[in-house]
Amino acid sequence: xxxxxxxxxxxxxxxxxxxxxxxxxxxxxxxxxxxxxxxxxxxxxxxxxxxxxxxxxxxxxxxxxxxxxxxxxxxxxxxxxxxxxxxxxxxxxxxxxxxxxxxxxxxxxxxxxxxxxxxxxxxxxxxxxxxxxxxxxxxxxxxxxxxxxxxxxxxxxxxxxxxxxxxxxxxxxxxxxxxxxxxxxxxxxxxxxxxxxxxxxxxxxxxxxxxxxxxxxxxxxxxxxxxxxxxxxxxxxxxxxxxxxxxxxxxxxxxxxxxxxxxxxxxxxxxxxxxxxxxxxxxxxxxxxxxxxxxxxxxxxxxxxxxxxxxxxxxxxxxxxxxxxxxxxxxxxxxxxxxxxxxxxxxxxxxxxxxxxxxxxxxxxxxxxxxxxxxxxxxxxxxxxxxxxxxxxxxxxxxxxxxxxxxxxxxxxxxxxxxxxxxxxxxxxxxxxxxxxxxxxxxxxxxxxxxxxxxxxxxxxxxxxxxxxxxxxxxxxxxxxxxxxxxxxxxxxxxxxxxxxxxxxxxxxxxxxxxxxxxxxxxxxxxxxxxxxxxxxxxxxxxxxxxxxxxxxxxxxxxxxxxxxxxxxxxxxxxxxxxxxxxxxxxxxxxxxxxxxxxxxxxxxxxxxxxxxxxxxxxxxxxxxxxxxxxxxxxxxxxxxxxxxxxxxxxxxxxxxxxxxxxxxxxxxxxxxxxxxxxxxxxxxxxxxxxxxxxxxxxxxxxxxxxxxxxxxxxxxxxxxxxxxxxxxxxxxxxxxxxxxxxxxxxxxxxxxxxxxxxxxxxxxxxxxxxxxxxxxxxxxxxxxxxxxxxxxxxxxxxxxxxxxxxxxxxxxxx
Numbered sequence: 001x002x003x004x005x006x007x008x009x010x011x012x013x014x015x016x017x018x019x020x021x022x023x024x025x026x027x028x029x030x031x032x033x034x035x036x037x038x039x040x041x042x043x044x045x046x047x048x049x050x051x052x053x054x055x056x057x058x059x060x061x062x063x064x065x066x067x068x069x070x071x072x073x074x075x076x077x078x079x080x081x082x083x084x085x086x087x088x089x090x091x092x093x094x095x096x097x098x099x100x101x102x103x104x105x106x107x108x109x110x111x112x113x114x115x116x117x118x119x120x121x122x123x124x125x126x127x128x129x130x131x132x133x134x135x136x137x138x139x140x141x142x143x144x145x146x147x148x149x150x151x152x153x154x155x156x157x158x159x160x161x162x163x164x165x166x167x168x169x170x171x172x173x174x175x176x177x178x179x180x181x182x183x184x185x186x187x188x189x190x191x192x193x194x195x196x197x198x199x200x201x202x203x204x205x206x207x208x209x210x211x212x213x214x215x216x217x218x219x220x221x222x223x224x225x226x227x228x229x230x231x232x233x234x235x236x237x238x239x240x241x242x243x244x245x246x247x248x249x250x251x252x253x254x255x256x257x258x259x260x261x262x263x264x265x266x267x268x269x270x271x272x273x274x275x276x277x278x279x280x281x282x283x284x285x286x287x288x289x290x291x292x293x294x295x296x297x298x299x300x301x302x303x304x305x306x307x308x309x310x311x312x313x314x315x316x317x318x319x320x321x322x323x324x325x326x327x328x329x330x331x332x333x334x335x336x337x338x339x340x341x342x343x344x345x346x347x348x349x350x351x352x353x354x355x356x357x358x359x360x361x362x363x364x365x366x367x368x369x370x371x372x373x374x375x376x377x378x379x380x381x382x383x384x385x386x387x388x389x390x391x392x393x394x395x396x397x398x399x400x401x402x403x404x405x406x407x408x409x410x411x412x413x414x415x416x417x418x419x420x421x422x423x424x425x426x427x428x429x430x431x432x433x434x435x436x437x438x439x440x441x442x443x444x445x446x447x448x449x450x451x452x453x454x455x456x457x458x459x460x461x462x463x464x465x466x467x468x469x470x471x472x473x474x475x476x477x478x479x480x481x482x483x484x485x486x487x488x489x490x491x492x493x494x495x496x497x498x499x500x501x502x503x504x505x506x507x508x509x510x511x512x513x514x515x516x517x518x519x520x521x522x523x524x525x526x527x528x529x530x531x532x533x534x535x536x537x538x539x540x541x542x543x544x545x546x547x548x549x550x551x552x553x554x555x556x557x558x559x560x561x562x563x564x565x566x567x568x569x570x571x572x573x574x575x576x577x578x579x580x581x582x583x584x585x586x587x588x589x590x591x592x593x594x595x596x597x598x599x600x601x602x603x604x605x606x607x608x609x610x611x612x613x614x615x616x617x618x619x620x621x622x623x624x625x626x627x628x629x630x631x632x633x634x635x636x637x638x639x640x641x642x643x644x645x646x647x648x649x650x651x652x653x654x655x656x657x658x659x660x661x662x663x664x665x666x667x668x669x670x671x672x673x674x675x676x677x678x679x680x681x682x683x684x685x686x687x688x689x690x691x692x693x694x695x696x697x698x699x700x701x702x703x704x705x706x707x708x709x710x711x712x713x714x715x716x717x718x719x720x721x722x723x724x725x726x727x728x729x730x731x732x733x734x735x736x737x738x739x740x741x742x743x744x745x746x747x748x749x750x751x752x753x754x755x756x757x758x759x760x761x762x763x764x765x766x767x768x769x770x771x772x773x774x775x776x777x778x779x780x781x782x783x784x785x786x787x788x789x790x791x792x793x794x795x796x797x798x799x800x801x802x803x804x805x806x807x808x809x810x811x812x813x814x815x
Contacts, residue, residue, distance in 0.1 A: 059077045059078075059080075059084075059118065059120070059123060059125075060076065060077065060078075061074040061075070061076060061077075062074060062075060062076075062077050062118070062123050062124060062125050063122070063123060063124040063125070064090075064094055064124070064125050064127070065124055065125070065126045065127065066094060066095065066096075066127050066128075066129060067127075067128055067129055067135075070124075071094050073090070073093070073094075075087060075090040075091065075094065075125065076090060076105075077118070077125060078105050079105075079107075082109055083107065084107070084108050084109075084118060084125075085105035085106055085107050085108065086105065086106060086108055086125070087104070087105060088102045088103050088104060088105070088106045089103070091106065091111075095129075096111060096113075096127070096129075097111055097112050097113070097129075097130075098111070108125075112130055113127055113128070113129060113130065114128040114129055114130050114131075114290065114291045114292065115127075115128050116128070128290075129292070130290075130291055130292030130293070131289070131290045131291065131292030131293060131294065132292060132293050133266065133293045133294060133295035135290070136287075136288070136289065136290050137289050137290055137292060137293065137294035137295070138294070138295055138297075139275070139286050139294070139295070139296045139297070140296075140297040140298055141262075141284075141296075141297065141298045141299055141300055142256075142258045142262070142297070142298035143298075149677040149699040149700055149701045150698065150699065150700055150701075150710075151185075151700070151701050151702075151708070152700075152708060152709040152710075153184060153185040153702070153703070153706050153707060153708055153709060154184075154624055154625060154640055154707050154708075154709040155182070155183070155184040155624065155707075156182075156183050156184070156622055156623060156624035156638075156706075156707040157180070157181070157182055157622070157623040157624070158179075158180065158181045158182075158183060158620055158621070158622050158705070159178065159179070159180050159620065159621040159622075160177075160178065160179040160180075160181070160192075160619075160620050160633060161176060161177070161178050161179075161617070161618065161619060161620075161621070162176055162177045162178075162616065162617075162618045162633070163175075163176035163616060163617050163618075164176055164614070164615070164616040165614070165615050165616070166612070166613070166614050167612065167613050167614075168610070168611075168612035168613070169610055169612070173196070173197070174196070174197045175194070175195065175196040175197070176194075176195050176196075177192065177193070177194055177195075177209075178192065178193055178195065179191065179192035179193075180192075181705070183705055183706050183707060184706070185703060185706055186215055186216035186217075186218070186703050186706070187213075187214070187215050188212075188213070188214040188215075188705065188706075189212075189213050189214075190210070190211070190212055190213075190214070191208065191210065191211040191212075192208075192209045192210050192211075193206055193207060193208050193209055194206070194207045194209055194352060195207075207352060207353075207354075207356070209228075209351075209352060210227070210228040210229075211227050211228055212225050212226060212227030212228050212229060213225070213226045213227055214226075216250075216253055216703055219254070221249050221250055221251055221253050221254040221257065222247065222248070222249055222250070223246075223247075223248055223249075223250045223253070224245070224246070224247050225245070225246040225247075225248075226244075226245050226246075227243065228241065228242070228243050228348070229241075229242060229243075229244075229246045229343070229345075230242075231246070231341075231343040231364050232246065232248045232341035232343065232366075233341060233343070233364055233365075233366045233380055233382070234366045234368070234378055234380045234391075234393060234407075236391070236393075236407060236409065236421065236423050236440070237364060237366065237380055237382060237448070238448055238449075238450045238455075238458070240347050240348070240362065240449055240450050240453075241347070241348035241351050242343060242344075242345040242346060242347055242348060242362060243345045243346050243348055243358050244343070244344050244345015244346060245343075245344055245345060246341070246342065246343050246344075246345075247340075247341070247342045248340065248341040248342070248343075249338070249339045249340050249341070251339070252674065252675075252704070253674065253675055253703070253704070254675065255673070255674070255675050255676050256675075257337075258298050258334060259330070259333060259334060259337060260328065260329065260330050260331075260332050260333065260334060261328070261332055261333075261334045261335065261370065261373035261374075262297070262298040262299055262300070262301070262328065262334070263279070263298075263299040263301060263306075263308045263324050263326045263328075264295065264296060264297045264298070264299065265295070265296045265299070265308070265310050265322070265324055266293065266294070266295045266296075267293070267294055267310070267312070267322070268292065268293050268294070269289050269291055269292070269294065269312065269314070270291055271291055271314050271315050272288055272289065272290060272291065272314070272315055273288065273289045273312050273313060273314045273315070274287065274288050274289070274312070274313045275287065275288070275289050275294070275296070275310070275311070275312060276310075276311040276313075277296065277299055277308065277309070277310060277311075278308070278309040278310075278311065279299050279300060279301050279306070279307075279308045279309070280300065280301050280302050280306065282300075289312075296310065301326060301328050302328070302431075303328050303329055303330065303429055304327065304328065304329075304428070304429025304430050304434065305325075305327055305400070305401055305428060305429065305430040306325075306326050306327070306328060307323055307324065307325050307326070308323070308324045308326060309321055309322070309323050309324075310322045310323075310324070325400040326400055327397045327400045327401060327402065327403060329395075329397075329403045329427075331376070331395050331403065331405070332370060332373070332374075332375075332376045332395055332397075332403075333368060333369065333370030333376045334370050334373070335370050335371065335372050335373060336369075336370060337369070337370050338367065338368065338369045338370075339367075339368045339369075340365075340366065340367045340368065341364075341365065341366055342363075342364075342365045343362075343363060343364045343365070344361075344362075344363040345361070345362070345363075346358040346359060346360065346361055346362070347359045347360060347361075347362045347384065347449065347453055349453065349454070359453060360384055360385050360453070361384065361385065362382070362383065362384040362449050362453075363382065363383055363384075364380070364381065364382035364383070364449065365380065365381055365382075366378060366379065366380035366381075367379050367380070374396055374397045375394065375395070375396045375397075376394070376395045376396070377392070377393070377394050377395075378392065378393040378394070378395075378407075379391075379392050379393075380392075380393070382448060382449050383449070384449050384452055384453065386413055386414040386415065386452065387411065387412070387413040387414070387447055387448075387449065387452040388411065388412055388413075389409060389410070389411040389412075389447070389448050389449070390409065390410060390411075391407060391408055391409030391410060391421070392407065392408060393405065393406070393407035393423075394406050394407075398426075401428055402426055402427065402428040403426070403427050403428070404424075404425070404426045404427075405423065405424065405425040405426070405438070406423075406424050407421075407422070407423040407424070408420065408421070408422055408423075409421040409423075409446075411445070411446050411447045411448065413445075413447045413452055416445050416447055417445040418445050419442060419443040419444065419445030419446030419447065420442070420443050420446060421440065421441070421442040421443070421446050421458065422439075422440070422441045423438075423439075423440045423441075424438060424439055424440075425437065425438030425439075426438070432468060432469055433466075433467070433468045434466070434467045434468070435464075435465070435466045435467075436463070436464065436465050436466075437463065437464040437465075438461075438462075438463055438464075439460075439461070439462050439463075440458075440460060440461045440462075441460050442457070442458045442459075442460060446458065459483055459484045459485070460483075460484030461481070461482070461483055461484065462480075462481070462482040463479075463480065463481045463482075464479070464480050465477060465478060465479035465480070466478050470505065471507075473507065473508045473509065474505065474506070474507040474508075475505075475506055476503070476504070476505045477503070477504045477505075478501075478502070478503050479500075479501070479502045479503075479504075480499075480500070480501050480502075481498075481499070481500045482497060482498070482499050482500075483497065483498040483499075484497055485497050496524060496525060497523075497524075498522075498523070498524045499521075499522070499523040499524075500520065500521075500522055500523075501520055501521045502518065502519070502520035503518070503519050503520060504516070504517070504518050505517045505518075511538070512537060512538045512539075513535075513536070513537055513538075514535070514536045515533075515534070515535050515536075516533065516534045517531075517532075517533045518530075518531065518532045518533070518550075519531040519532075528552070528553045530550065530551065530552040530553070531550065531551050531552075532548065532549065532550030532551070532552075532557075533548065533549060533550070534546060534547065534548035534549075535547045535548070541567070542564060542565045542568075543562075543563075543564060544562070544563040544566060545560075545561070545562055545563075546559075546560075546561040546562075546563065547559070547560055547561075548561070548579075555581070555582050556580070556582065557579060557580065557581055557582075558579045558580045559577050559578070559579030560577065560578050560579060561575060561576065561577035561578075561579075562575065562576050562577075563575045569594075570594045570595075571593070571594065571595075572591065572592075572593045573591065573592050573593075573594075574589070574590065574591035574592075575589065575590055575591075576588070576589040577589070581607070584607055584608055585607070586605065586606070586607040587605070587606045587607070588603065588604065588605040588606070589603060589604060590602065590603030590604075591603070594632055595632060596631065596632065596659075596670075597619065597630040597631065597632065598617055598618065598619035598630060598631075598632055599617065599618045599619060599632050599633060600615075600616070600617050601614075601615070601616045601617075601618075602614065602615040602616070618632070618633045619631060619632050619633050620632070620633055620634065622638065622668065622707070624640055624668070624707050625640050625642070625666060627662075627664065627666055627668075629668045631668065631670050632670070634670055634671055635704065635705060636670070636671045636672055636673060636674060636704065636705070637672040637673070637674050637702030637703060637704060637705065637706050637707070637708060638668055638669060638670050638671075638672060638702065638706070638707045638708065639653075639668070639669040639672055639680060639700055639702060639707070639708040639709070639710050640666065640667075640668055640669075640707055640708070640709055640710070641661065641666065641667045641668075641669060641680065641710045641712060642665060642666055642709070642710070642711050642712065643661045643665045643666075643667075643682075643693070643712040643714035644665050644712070644713070644714040644715045644716075645664060645665040645715075645716075646661065646665045646688070646691045646714045646715060646716055647660075647661055647662060647663045647664075647665060647688075648660050648661060648688045648691070649661040649665070649667075649682055649687065649688070649691065649693070649712065649714055650682060650683040650686040650687070651667050651669060651680065651681075651682055651683075651712075652679075652680070652681055652682065652683055653669055653672070653678060653679070653680055654678055654679055655679070657683060658670075665714070668707075672700070672702045672708065674702065674703060674704035674705075675701050675702070675703060675704070676701065677699050677700070677701050678699070678700060678701075679697065679698070679699055680697075680698045680699075680700060680710050681696045681697040681698065682696040682712060682714075684696070690716050690717060690718055690760070691714060691715070691716055691717065692714070692715060692716075692717040693712060693713065693714045694713040694714075694715075695712070695713040696712060696713075698710050698712070715743075715758070715760065715761060716758075716760035716761075717758055717760060718758060718759045718760040719756045719757065719758055719759070720756075720757055720759055720783060720786075721754055721755070721756060721757075721786060722754070722755055722757050722783070722784065722786075722789075722790055723752070723753050723754055723755075723786075723788070723789040723790070724749060724753045724754075724755055724766075724768065724777060724789065724790055724791075724792050725753055725789045725790070725791055725792065726775070726791070726792055727791060727792075727793060727794070729789075731752050731753030731789075732749050732753040732768060732792060733749065733753075734748075734749055734750055734751045734752075734753075735748055735749060736748065736749040736768050736769050737768070737769065737770070738755060738766055738767070738768050739766070739767045740757075740758075740761060740763040740765070740766055741763060741764070741765045741766070741767065742762070742763065742764070742765075743761050743762065743763050745758075745761065745763075749768065753789070757779075757783075759783065763779065764778070764779050765777065765778060765779065766779065766792075767795075768792050773794075774794075774795045775792035775793055775794045775795055776792065776793055776795050777790050777791070777792045777793075778790075
């Protein structure tokens with residue numbers, strides 16, 4: 001069908017209105033003379049047949065609204081009622097579901113739409129599409145509503161310390177670890193050292209431990225390290241210390257990323273339907289779906305065997321439940337995700353000793369990728385001169401009830417020949433019954449970098465455990481581990497197999513009573529049996545009493561203990577215990593205090609008339625923003641809050657008060673979760689009486705151990721009213737703009753030339769008026785009385801070169 005020409009003005013006003021007006025004109029009998037004089041006269045062709053033809057033709061060019069969005073281009077409509085049609089080409093361009101090679105006008109009721117209607121008053125076709133797993137029909141449990149989080153950081157110097165002193169009959173000894181670092185955003189330059197001192201005449205030795213530069217590569221989740229590091233690799237690649245370069249993926253820097261496959265569900269609904277998810281004994285009410293396709297992603301379930309139920313309830317109350325079986329494991333990678341590591345450098349030997357050296361060159365790498373929700377594969381290799389080792393691994397689920405691992409490695413060395421290592425494991429974890437078993441078997445010639453350079457060769461291992469609920473709140477577990485003999489003669493005690501069989505029972509009838517029983521057998525050079533039991537009773541939230549006894553290798557132990565605040569994460573925690581070791585009575589006590597500035601830990605042991613004590617302190621000193629801060633040890637991030645120069649501003653982190661700004665208006669907020677957007681704002685109800693905050697809410701992300709920067713627009717506010725006049729003594733006109741300098745804050749002149757001035761702002765000048773007619777007010781050190789006035793003196797424009805930008809002209813004061 002050919003496109004019709006643009007309708008005349010009367011048709012654009014609305015065909016139904018046109019038909020109505022035509023009928024009125026026929027009844028009233030408007031004469032031709034009157035029609036010519038009437039500027040709104042209807043056309044002479046307005047007959048009954050013309051009206052019928054107009055209604056049959058349809059609305060013509062109309063607006064199109066799809067899911068609340070109005071398209072810029074008009075569309076051609078024809079017909080009426082259920083027979084309304086739309087031009088196929090225009091509909092396809094607007095994104096409507098036109099099937100096949102349709103052309104010309106197509107009926108709207110033939111298209112797959114949720115609903116449509118024509119609004120004759122606004123000449124608009126309103127359409128709601130069937131959803132295609134978008135909008136309200138896409139639900140992602142892992143998606144977060146991230147606001148535009150700022151990622152400003154400030155340079156800082158850190159000194160981490162862990163100092164320890166032990167005193168006993170043999171004298172006193174002090175030792176510690178210290179580490180210094182320069183941090184700025186994603187860049188870290190760090191070094192650490194071990195210090196030790198004794199009561200003898202020898203000077204305290206200092207040994208360097210690690211020195212490195214590290215850079216996090218933005219949102220990629222990759223980290224590159226140059227210097228000292230521990231090699232990263234697969235589960236069977238034994239890590240070694242190296243000095244060189246390392247490139248590795250680190251998902252800790254991407255907390256928004258879902259790394260392991262999670263259950264998902266896709267379906268279709270024909271009418272508005274509510275959606276509920278039942279998973280891990282939790283019910284998630286996700287609200288109403290719109291007609292069409294829907295998808296639910298990343299449904300949270302516990303690791304192991306699980307089932308997710310999707311409950312759909314339509315508008316008539318009809319309920320449909322569908323179940324998805326799934327096996328979830330953090331060992332698997334979601335489809336398309338990869339992890340990797342590349343290590344190259346010189347292998348470090350005898351770390352932390354006087355003979356610490358860098359040995360021969362070594363390199364290792366691994367690459368891991370999720371191929372499907374049920375299969376993850378891996379390839380890895382390592383080498384050093386005279387030896388190479390490579391292998392592959394696969395982790396896969398079996399029928400949504402178990403996870404299996406299979407790995408095969410091959411090594412070849414110039415001295416020991418070649419060898420293989422087979423690693424296999426299977427696990428099935430559930431709420432009531434869980435079991436794991438595995439075996440790792442190296443052949444006699446198998447070697448890796450660690451063993452090639454002098455460590456003990458890998459030993460064969462067999463393990464198995466099973467856990468189930470003996471009764472309600474009573475889990476029982478059996479475990480067996482066998483470590484094969486070592487082929488290295490210098491590791492004498494490893495030359496025979498080691499076997500360990502254990503049984504553990506835990507019973508908690510209520511939240512106040514816990515009972516545990518443990519028994520087992522060890523077999524190496526000799527065989528021994530051990531058994532122990534314990535009872536803990538809680539009294540309130542902070543107090544607990546425990547009683548324990550055990551027998552191991554012919555020796556019996558007993559203990560009666562008291563614990564204070566042992567479930568707390570910060571603050572003071574303490575414990576004391578009185579018992580026996582064999583026939584010898586013993587008493588020990590310890591306490592730890594995790595404070596804002598440092599963490600102190602101390603304790604002592606009293607036995608056989610002798611006493612030994614220990615005291616340690618751990619924490620961090622941070623220099624940033626011109627201030628030295630002392631904080632407890634933390635691997636998380638920090639945020640330096642600057643609230644102008646206002647002291648006492650109460651700062652909140654995620655709606656929890658964390659402190660007040662100091663006399664400089666600064667506060668260092670600790671323990672920000674790395675790379676997670678978090679809210680920092682102020683508690684307006686606790687602001688100082690003479691302070692005002694203009695913008696208080698901020699969303700920040702801070703890299704691990706870095707210092708974020710948050711500027712809160714705060715100032716002291718001590719207002720007075722001053723009067724401004726011109727050089728003739730007349731009050732300035734109300735509404736003139738005023739800029740206070742040097743702060744740059746803007747305001748307006750009030751009636752009678754009155755202006756509210758903040759005496760605590762530090763401003764010394766006021767610029768009043770527009771660019772071409774401004775004047776300046778000098779603020780005296782001693783402010784005038786309310787009845788006195790300040791004179792605004794004119795400013796002149798300085799002539800200069802012709803400007804090509806929009807910058808304001810230079811001005812000078814006219815005396």
